[in-house]
Amino acid sequence: MNEKNTSEQPQYDVEIPSREAMLEVIKAALKPVAFSDILSHFKLRDEREHIGVKRRLRAMERDGQLVYTRNDSYGIPERMDLKKGTVIGHRDGFGFVQLDEGGQDLFLPFHQMQMVMHGDRVLVKAGSSDSRGRREGRIVRTIAEEPREIVGRYFVEQGVSLVVPDDTRLAQDLIIPPELVNGARHGQIVVAEIVSRPSRRSSPVARIKEVLGDHMAPGMEIEIAIREHNIPNQWPDALIAETKKIPAEVAENDKQGRVDLRKLPLLTIDGEDARDFDDAVYAEPEGKGFRLWVAIADVSHYVRVGSALDREGLNRGNSVYFPNHVVPMLPEALSNGLCSLNPQVDRLCMVAEMTIGERGKLNTFKFYPAVMNSHARLTYNKVAAILDGDAKLRQQYDHVVPHLETLHDLYKVLRKSREQRGAIDFDTVETRFIFNAQRKIEHIVPIHRNHAHMLIEECMIMANDAAARFVEKHNGGALFRVHDLPDEERLFAFRLVLGELGLTMPLRDEPHPADFGEVLAQVAERPDRELIQTMLLRSLQQAIYCHENRGHFGLALEAYAHFTSPIRRYPDLVLHREIKRILAKQFPEFAGLEGAHSYDENQLVELGPHCSQTERRADDATRQVDEWLKCEFMQDHVGDEFDGVISAVTNFGLFVRLNDYMIDGLVHISNLTSEYFHYDAERHLLIGESSGNVYRLGDKARVKVAAVNLDERKIDFELLSVEQTSNAIAPRRRQEKKTQRSKSGYKPKAAEKAGKKKSAGSKAAKAKKAKKAGPAGAKKRAPKNKKR
Incomplete structure (x- = not known):
């Protein structure tokens, strides 16, 4: 997780000063310190001591702690x-x-x-x-030095072998000596290992380490993304050995000392193609409110701290979900087997049992280990159909229909509570690739959330909220899911865009989640609502994992932590272990609970950025694959015409998003009318100098697919026609821009900073204001688009 130097691992024959001790000496000096002065300060006379100190100083150089100067001295980078x-x-x-x-x-x-x-x-x-x-x-x-391995395409040109990196940010081609080709053929996709780094006079030299296969081979886009983003996808030998010892079913002695919930009609609700079921739910009326059980697979019982399973789970951080392919965080023997809450089999679980008031308020909660038996495996589409009155399905699942109706009643209460506290509710449309037998894309279809998706989402949010409160109540340490206030610059830019689209956003000294909810309500019936929701999302901070609780802005909650998916997210596993530690300490009947563990603050400080980084890595890899597949699909549509909407305006052209497939392509500025164009970055406009034609965000467009570049994942459109939205605003003269900030009602930057830096809830806000800390982090959604 931190930058570490492995060259210091062997034990020195003699005792030498620590890094901290040498840093203290160098920091205290008024100028860089010579090697001889360091030896004199610590009174080191033995040749072996000199060698040991030199090695440690070089390691400190590599880690950026010191700089070796031209006069053979060591200085502090910050002071230079x-x-x-x-x-x-x-x-x-x-x-x-x-x-x-x-x-x-x-x-x-x-x-x-x-x-x-x-x-x-x-x-x-x-x-x-x-x-x-x-x-x-x-x-x-x-x-x-990174990267050491590069994925690219192998070419032979005029007798010279080279690899062109797939990642366009690597602008240098790799030279491959003839003896290092390793059987690669012209045009194949390969993994190249750097042998010699680039210099001003020479290109990087590499050897072919692995031949992935032919360009355009089915599944090649996933192989490239896995290696390009350094996603671990091979199980270590030690883990394989541990996995072989995992039983097929839960052992009887493991069920002892747990609350027996096998008669409670818990059920799972997931997607049609889901294979790892990590949560089950059940609710019943209680007074004017409800009692809700959320049972989560007890992964920590089998994955112990320090084990090979744990080390690899930490290394991966989360499961990565590609179209028709998964790189799991844990082996299938656990993720799809012993830890998956499959129907009609006993499973170990951790339970959040909650009482919820008639207005959706979380009144009480408790956590405990249990043994359960899922009474049904249902899908989102089936549950939605049952709730909509499908007679055939209601008859088929008559034994769980009353439970589903109670869950639906609970959902409506929770939904209303969510709206009242002002939580942001995105209703974006995602897409799904439909493949044929040869794994070629036949179609791209939209996926809409139904009531079953939202029902499960609300139950998971309640359990995650309760888990965060539980840990805070007992002064425990865990990774919180933190979503900070929006960045002021991005928020200002978003307000300007809204003004151009004829929309308004409430003005406050400090933004509130409900402000964004009002915007979403305004665009609910607009044809460009998907675009506006995307821009709104980009104006927000990325959610991260952090050892400090600073609240969750988007959900308008004072405390939030991921509890519900330990099969596929390592932070959830950390939280389960801490909850078990608290239970073992608080309740004698749980004193021997397996899997309990306490993390100190230093460990959590490292874990937070690491888990945020692996989440971003997964999102970047899946986005890359999606872009590649969309380009492959559009290759068969060159020359076809589509309707879309202008999704972005840049100084080099327009991006248009197709309505049918949610695919973006570029209309280059050179392919617009033959005149000069001026780009207005604040208002996201291109304005024709002679004609006065305006191209702006949200305008409807008719385009023709002109070309597709699969290697660069680019799609070029030809613009056929543009229809401005009904809220279009005529372009203003440049001198009128000065009045934009006052017209928007938005505070100047300096004034805005004065009242900034609070979080969603009062307690979290005070904590954040006091500490003034925390990185900006990860994506809105988890690697698997399932539950928050």
Whole structure:
């Protein structure tokens, strides 16, 4: 999780100063410290001590803790105005350094990028700004070299073998010496391992490590994404050995000491193609409210801290769900077998039992280990049909119909409570790929959420809310799901877009989730609602995992933590272990509970960013595969015409999203009318200089598919016609822009900062204001689009 140096692992023959001790000496000095002065300070005279210190200092250099200067001395990077960051490459050869401390990225011109590659960790010195206002950076040292393996396409051109990286951010081709081709054939997809890094005078040299197969082979897009994003997909030998010991059924002695819920009619509701069932629900009326049971697979009973299963689960962080393919966090013997809440078999579970008032308020909650037996495996579509009155299905599942109706009644109460507290409710349409027997896409169909999806979602939110409260009540440590306030710049930009679309957003000193809900209500019947919802989502922060509870803005909750999917998310497993620790401490009957574990704060501080990163990695990989498949699908539609909506406006053209398939393509500015265009970045407009034609977000468009570039995952459209929305606003003169901020009713930046930085609830808000900490993090949804 942290940058670590493995070269220090062997034990030295003699005792040498620690990193901390040497850092303290170097920091105390007024100038960089020579190696000889370090030896003198610690009174080191033995040659073996000198060698050990030199090795440790070099390791500290590699980790960016020290800088070795030209006069053979060691200095502190921060005092030399050096910053740590990650290189972000660009297809055109230049790049940027994304600074660890945040702030504006530093621009790397072509000659700087010749010596590094996308993903490298570097020490950089900020310089002056270029003609375009970009502050340039000068790379002082490479701290960590990434990537070491690159996925790309193998070519032989004029007798020279090379690999062109699939990732366009890696702008340098890899030279492959003849003896390192490893049997690869022209045009194949390969994995290349770097042998020699690039320099100003030479390209990187690599060897072919693995031949993945022919270009366009079925499933190749997934193989590329897995390797390109470094998603672990091979089980270690130690894990395989552990997995072989896993029984097929729950042992009788493991059921002892647990609450017996086998007669409680718990049931699972999942998608048609789901194979891992990690949650079951049941509710019954109680007074004017309800009692709700949410039973979650007890993964922590089988996956113990420090085991091979645990180490690999932590390494993966979460399951990754591609179309028709899953890279699971845990082996199928657990995820689809012993831990999956399959119907009519006994399973171990952790239960959140809650009482909910008539207005949807969570009144009481308790957690305990149990043994259960699922009474039915249902799907979202079947449940929705049963609730809509399908006579055949109601007869088939007559033994659970009353339970489903009670759950539906509970859902309506919870839904109303959600609306009253102002939680944001997205109703975006996702797509599903329909493949034929040869794994070629036959069609792309939209997937709409029905009442069954939302019913389960509300039950999971209640359990996650209760779990976070439970841990806080007992001063426990876990990973909270944190969603911070929107970024002020992105929020201001979103307000400007709304103004252009004829929409309004409530004005407050500090935004509230209900403000976004009002926007969603305004666009519910608009044809461009999907686009507006997407822009709204982009104006929000990404949710992250964090050891601190700062509340969940989107759900308008003071505390929130993921409890409901330990099969596929490591943070849920961490939370289960902490809940068990609390139960074992609080209740004598649970004193011997298996799987309990306490994490200290330092461990949680590391776990949060790691789990957020693996979640982002999964999202990036699945997005890449989706883009590839959409391009493959559109190859068969070159020349066809479609209706769409302008989804983005840039200085180089328009992106149009097709209504039927939710696919975006580019209408390049050179393919518009033959005149000059001016780009208005604040208002997302392209304005023709001569004609005054305006192309803007949300306009309806008719396009023809002009070309598809599968290698670069690009689709080009030809614009046939544009119809402005009914709320279109005529373009203003440039001098009128100055009045935009006051017309929008939005505060100037400096004034806005004064009242900023609160979170969703009062307790969390105070904590956040006091600590003023926390990174911006991950995606709105979990790797598997199932439950929050």
